[in-house]
Amino acid sequence: MIATTRRTLGGLAAGVLLPTVASAQAPWPQRPLRWIVPYAAGGGSDFLARTLAAAVGNAIGQAIAVENRGGGATIPATQMAAQSAPDGYTLLSADLTALVITPAMARRLPYDPIRDFRPVAPIARFPYVILVHPDVPARSAAELIALARARPNTLNFAHAGTGTPNHLGTERLIRATGIQVTQVSYRGGAPAVTDLVAGVVQASVSDYASAAPAIQGGRVRAVGIPAPQRLDLLPDVPTLAEQGINGADVYSWQGVAVPAGTPDAVVVRLQAELERALRNPEIAQRLRSVSLEPFPGSSEQMRDLIASETAVWGPLIRELGITLDS
Structure with missing residues (x-):
């Protein structure tokens, strides 16, 4: 009687486990x-x-x-x-x-x-891009860095807020080149680009999406790409590394x-x-x-x-x- 009960329980246990095993082996995906x-x-x-x-x-x-x-x-x-x-x-x-x-x-x-x-x-x-106002006498990132070195603390760089990639990219550029600039923090990339277009600030490390209309309209100038390779979106703009600026990608x-x-x-x-x-x-x-x-x-x-x-x-x-x- 006891043996029969054990066999019965063993069979029940197997019956309980079988669906679990089958479920584990079911092809993925079975649902959204x-x-x-x-x-x-x-x-x-x-x-x-x-x-x-x-x-x-x-x-x-x-x-x-x-x-x-x-x-x-x-x-x-x-x-x-x-x-x-x-x-x-x-x-x-x-x-x-x-x-x-x-x-x-x-x-x-x-x-x-x-x-x-x-x-x-x-x-x-x-992608990100280094931008300047059209009145800034720099047509490349290398020229922008040379200008900032010649005029310490006179250029205002806009960014999208403390701790954003825009801000961190600006800090990395400063450390890589030794320039001294004034950083101006905004609540997002769009208002930073708006003030760059207006000439309130002279430069920015900006995300491309926020600046695309202004770049395409000639209201700001792209002078460098802080990335390992050029952008398909801006094929004629050289990377920072191509301009001799290393350790500043973002x-x-x-x-x-x-x-x-x-x-x-x-x-x-x-x-x-x-x-x-x-x-x-x-x-x-x-x-x-x-x-x-x-x-x-x-x-x-x-x-x-x-x-x-x-x-x-x-x-x-x-x-x-x-x-x-x-």
Whole structure:
């Protein structure tokens, strides 16, 4: 009687376990995914996520719903993604701010940007450009630096606010060249460009998207690209390195990350589909139309990018004493 009971219980246990095993082996994906964006709807990050979510969703046969969770210096959205199940059904738009700048500024975070995430792939660069007002007698970044050295503390440089890539890029340029300038902080890139056009300030390290109309209209002059290569958007403007200015690059970037522990097969598939989408000429042109540079790459390349950017910006942020309360 006892043996029969044990056999019966063993059979029941097997019956309970079988669906679990079958479920674990089920092909991915079995249901829609969600893509968390730590910014409000309507901006470049939102456009990027929605464009790629549609392409990848079509490729994997499941819809990918974009959830905008803006505010809080990207912390609430990033925390939500970190605490999600590592089952391949949650993606995060993980960028320079969320994974590098905010962690360097925060005294405490509800997640670890390295341990709690697995990089999938980089997807886009948000390029920056060195700008001057047309009346400034400098037609290159090298000439601008020479002018600033000849006239210490007379040039006003606009940036988009303390702790932004614009501000940090300005600080890096100052340290790389030894120039002395006056920094003017604005609430965002657009008002900084507005005052540059008006001649209130003479120069700026600006994100290209904020300045594109002014550049195209000849109301400001682009004199250098703070990136490893020239922009497709401004092919005739040389990089800083081409002009003999090293150690002053800045560009914002964005990638996709998933919760740590997400299966290898899921990460490999997502990376492949993201790269395929970014190499699609039609999609690449759509991104460039809103001032985004497609940035296809591997999980390892994104991991290396996070490490190298942390090594650059972390010490600078600490040196400047910038915190989330600054």
